[in-house]
Amino acid sequence: MFKTTVTPRFGDIDGLKHANNIAIAIWFEQARNPVFRLFTPDLDLSYEKWKLIMARTEYNYVGEMFYGSDVDIITYISKIGNSSFTVTQEAWQNDKIGAIGRSTIVHYDFINKKSVPVPDDIRKELEEHLQEESDSCK
Template identity: 70%
Template sequence: MFKTTVTPRFGDVDGLKHVNNIVPAIWFEQARNPLFEIFVPDFDLSYEKWNLIMVRTEFDFVGQMYLGMDVEIRSYISKIGNSSFTMYQEAWQNGKLAVKGKAVAVHYDFVNQKSVPIPDSIREKLMEHFIEGID
């Protein structure tokens, strides 16, 4: 599991004075950096080097978040297939779970535009962050 701390900003809060539902999507993306780093250690964004494509995201909003307190994002791997894998993420504020999300990415060859099996070396590193019983 990776922990990432983020700080709500003034404009993240919408007219209902809660963090807007788009914001956790942004925080979760940021919190995926350590997972991306397993696949592309130098964050090289060329088609030759970058090898991940997002195919699905989902978010369950189970609580409200507010301005004035940091939020902890917890990121896990919940499923590993042949070429795809699922990240499971949670946003916690003030000891309460506010958002649960999943993101499915595919190990992808951008030059030839096709999915590629996840190598064992990467699979092992992903498994260090595995959480049981989610997907």
């Protein structure tokens, strides 16, 4: 499990004084960086080095989040397949869950344009962060 703390910016807040749904997607993207580093430690986005492609994302907005208090993003792996895995994320503010996100990420060879199996050494690292989704996510 990884934990990233985000401080909502003024521009992250919408007219109803809630965290904007796009801001939450950006916070989740930022909090996936530790997972990305398992595959590309320096996060080099060059065509030859980057090894992941996003296949699916979904977000459930289950509570309110506001300006003025930090948000903790909890990130973990909830499923590992042959060439893909699911990252589940939870956004918590003031001990209340505000959003849940799931991303299906594929280990991908951009040069040959095809998915490839997750290497055993990286699979072991992913397994260290493997956990069932919490009850708040179901």
